[in-house]
Amino acid sequence: MENNYEQPLDLGFEAKESPQGELRFRITSEIRRYWKETARWGMFFSIIGLLYIGIALLTFFLSISLLGIHESTLSTFFILVALAIIVPLWWLMFRFSRYTQKAVLHDDPAAAHVGFTNLRRLFQLLGILLIILLVFYGIVILISLIAVLG
Amino acid sequence: MFEVNMENTLKTHGSLAYSNEAMHQEWNTTAYWANFIAIVNYVLLSFSVLALFRVLSDRQLFYLPPSIVVVLVFLLLLGVAFILTTFLYRFARKMRQAFMFGEQEDFEVAWLNLRNYFRWTGIIMIVVLAAYLCLVLILAYKLVNSFGDMGPF
Numbered sequence: 001m002e003n004n005y006e007q008p009l010d011l012g013f014e015a016k017e018s019p020q021g022e023l024r025f026r027i028t029s030e031i032r033r034y035w036k037e038t039a040r041w042g043m044f045f046s047i048i049g050l051l052y053i054g055i056a057l058l059t060f061f062l063s064i065s066l067l068g069i070h071e072s073t074l075s076t077f078f079i080l081v082a083l084a085i086i087v088p089l090w091w092l093m094f095r096f097s098r099y100t101q102k103a104v105l106h107d108d109p110a111a112a113h114v115g116f117t118n119l120r121r122l123f124q125l126l127g128i129l130l131i132i133l134l135v136f137y138g139i140v141i142l143i144s145l146i147a148v149l150g
Numbered sequence: 151m152f153e154v155n156m157e158n159t160l161k162t163h164g165s166l167a168y169s170n171e172a173m174h175q176e177w178n179t180t181a182y183w184a185n186f187i188a189i190v191n192y193v194l195l196s197f198s199v200l201a202l203f204r205v206l207s208d209r210q211l212f213y214l215p216p217s218i219v220v221v222l223v224f225l226l227l228l229g230v231a232f233i234l235t236t237f238l239y240r241f242a243r244k245m246r247q248a249f250m251f252g253e254q255e256d257f258e259v260a261w262l263n264l265r266n267y268f269r270w271t272g273i274i275m276i277v278v279l280a281a282y283l284c285l286v287l288i289l290a291y292k293l294v295n296s297f298g299d300m301g302p303f
Contacts, residue, residue, distance in 0.1 A: 024168040025248065025257045032166075034258075034265040041268035048275065107166045109173075116176040123183035130190055 036104045039115070042097035049090035056083055085129065092122040174249065181245035181260075188239035195232055202228075230274060237267035 060079045063072040099115030102108060169177075202224060244260035247253065 022171055023174070023249070023252050024170070025254055026168060027166050028258065031258055031261050034261040038261075038265045038268045041272040044272050045268075045275070048279075103166065109166050109170065112166060113172055113176070116173055116180070120176045120180045120183075123180050123187065127183040127186050130187060134190065 032104050039097045039100035042093050046094035092118045181242045185242035188235050191235040237263050
């Protein structure tokens with residue numbers, strides 16, 4: 001039997017190309033384990049997010065019922081802004097977790113695609129929120145500079 | 151043992167055995183935004199460190215320097231934020247390298263880092279929630295005691 005010592009040790013471990021020449025990665029059991037755990041933590045975050053939304057809504061209705069709509073304008077505004085940020089993040093995180101868990105459990109590539117689409121949207125939304133925050137910081141710094149120099 | 155591990159790693163599961171082009175597009179965009187978020191976080195963290203040094207060094211601007219506990223807690227928070235950002239950055243970098251060079255190993259390490267990012271964010275969230283709960287319980291206990299000290303009406 002001829003031993004071929006020229007073979008690389010990672011033979012068979014590299015990403016493969018499809019018959020059409022496209023790059024394809026193997027979804028190993030390790031990767032499935034990572035996806036499963038990531039999705040579990042994602043579900044935990046969405047549960048915490050749901051609790052936060054519940055508390056924010058409770059505060060919103062309490063402030064309206066105790067102070068009236070005109071007196072609680074500022075707090076209502078801040079609660080609505082917080083909800084407008086939290087609710088889409090929560091929804092995307094929930095869908096990512098649910099579909100990724102489903103994909104790993106039922107070996108379903110369609111569910112995996114939906115899960116990863118939601119992960120992509122989640123990171124996109126976080127990035128856009130970060131840009132808005134940076135623009136806001138920039139405006140505040142600019143106004144402060146004008147106030148100090150002017 | 152090695153063979154068992156090898157077998158587990160090599161085990162494929164029906165139709166989700168290989169990635170496809172649609173998934174690649176999603177992962178590519180995810181890595182792009184994760185990279186952006188991580189770099190902005192690094193910049194914001196370095197600004198925070200600079201601000202801390204400014205507060206500590208400029209006695210004229212701030213009459214009293216902050217207590218050592220406040221500084222240590224601030225540094226701890228910065229350290230935790232740095233570690234989390236590094237997990238996110240590694241996810242983005244490894245995923246992009248995987249697409250660039252077609253390396254299966256980079257692809258696996260990318261997902262390991264995303265898992266670590268989620269895991270440690272979750273653990274820190276649990277710690278913060280537990281701290282909040284303790285604070286609420288201590289405040290409630292003190293409030294009840296203060297009512298007790300007032301004596302009967």
